Amino acid sequence: MPRFLNLFICAFLTVAGLTLGATPSLAGPLTAAEVLSQFNVVTFGNLNAFSEIQGRTLVTGNLGGKLSTYYTRPSEVNASNYGALTVGGKVTGALKTIDGNGDAYIAGNAQNMHMNGGTAYIKGTVISNVTGNQQIVPAVDVPNFKPVMDQLSTDLKGLATTSTVTISGKRATFTATPGADGQAVFSIPNGDAFFKSTNEITFVLGGANSFIINVGGSSMTVIENFLDGIGATIAPMAIWNFYDATSLNFNREFYGTVLAPNATISNIFALNGSVIAKDFTPLGAVHLASYSGPLPSGPKAEIPAPQSAALVGLALLALCTIRRRRT
Structure with missing residues (x-):
């Protein structure tokens, strides 16, 4: 040649x-x-x-x-x-x-x-x-992305609780007491009991710029209504950390990022925020409301x-x- x-x-x-x-x-x-x-x-x-x-x-x-x-x-x-x-x-x-x-x-x-x-x-x-x-x-x-999102859920679960959730009748009021970074951390150890005992949610913002709601329990059905437009206000500032969840059903419109890396999730009405799940069946829309608050630093995802x-x-x-x- x-x-x-x-x-x-x-x-x-x-x-x-x-x-x-x-x-x-x-x-x-x-x-x-x-x-x-x-x-x-x-x-x-x-x-x-x-x-x-x-x-x-x-x-x-x-x-x-x-x-x-x-x-x-x-x-x-x-x-x-x-x-x-x-x-x-x-x-x-x-x-x-x-x-x-x-x-x-x-x-x-x-x-x-x-x-x-x-x-x-x-x-x-x-x-x-x-x-x-x-x-x-x-x-x-x-x-x-699984390791870093698992780590985030664990890190958020480990944050010290700074704020309170009170229930009156069927209404749950989240009263924020933010730390120096503006973050308010709530704890709901038994999510199943909480969502069964309430049907309304409201927030007292208290000057907070982000809301971390740590929710325990493996299986939950959510039927809560967010009152007085508060859902749209908190959606880009809130993370609902379902750290132990394996099954989540949302039967009302919901606001805030849903972090449930080991759960099978379904929704009938719109979810407003990011959804991190194992498996997901969205019967309702998923709307943009990207979380904009502070988070613990952690490793990057592998590719x-x-x-x-x-x-x-x-x-x-x-x-x-x-x-x-x-x-």
């Missing part, structure tokens, strides 16, 4: 190796605060959606369910290097629409998706009915090791070098 042609082929293969090693969804690790800021929904298992999720969504397992829409309020979503939708498994069920020119990254097979301006990057097979821009890619990396473009390219280059020496 002529030397110039051999060099051309080597150069082509090296560049090809760099290109094939690229992983478009690789966006880097995040802290717990960054996860809550950048994502509206994160599940460590499956998402079976039936409604609207206004912000960014990450599903570690499979995305199924009926008609659902994602990324419907792009102008209100905090900046991120992640796409509008990331799925670690497959996409099945009825049509999933990704709005707002948002991109989707699907590690498994995909069907019944409509990209409204963005691009679907799919590692698996397009089974049927994926409309709009799409690309088949060699890899889709899904970050492992899978990407295919190394550099190593692929160097390996091909080495093979070419050996070939040249032999010719």
